[in-house]
Amino acid sequence: MRHFSCDLCGKDLTAPADARYVLRMEVAPAAAGGVNCLCEADLDQDHLDAMADMLDDLEANPADAPPAVPPTQHLEFDLCPGCRQKFVADPLGRDRAKKLRFSKN
Numbered sequence: 001m002r003h004f005s006c007d008l009c010g011k012d013l014t015a016p017a018d019a020r021y022v023l024r025m026e027v028a029p030a031a032a033g034g035v036n037c038l039c040e041a042d043l044d045q046d047h048l049d050a051m052a053d054m055l056d057d058l059e060a061n062p063a064d065a066p067p068a069v070p071p072t073q074h075l076e077f078d079l080c081p082g083c084r085q086k087f088v089a090d091p092l093g094r095d096r097a098k099k100l101r102f103s104k105n
C-alpha cells in the first residue's frame with residue numbers, strides 16, 4: 001500500500017478516509033509558449049548564417065556558451081485539507097514573506 005503524507009506539515013494521509021489533495025505545478029519559460037512575437041526584423045535576418053556563426057563560436061570557445069534555458073519543470077505535492085487551504089489563500093507565500101519581514105524586532 002502506498003504511503004501518503006502531507007508535503008507541508010507531514011500529516012499522514014494514507015487512510016482512505018483522509019482527504020488528500022494533489023498540487024501539480026509547472027514552471028516553464030514563457031518563450032516556449034510562443035509569447036514572443038515574430039517581427040519583420042526577425043524575417044529579414046538570415047537565421048541559418050547566424051546559427052552557423054553561433055555554432056562556430058561555441059565550438060571554438062565552449063566557456064562562452066550562453067546559459068541554458070531551464071527546462072520545464074513539473075512538480076507534484078500531496079496536501080492535507082488544512083495545508084491546501086493555506087496554499088490556495090497564498091500560493092506564492094507572499095503574505096508569509098511579509099510577516100517574516102515585519103516580525104524582525
Ligand SMILES: [Zn+2]
Pocket residue numbers: 006007008009010011079080081082083084
Ligand atoms: Zn498539511
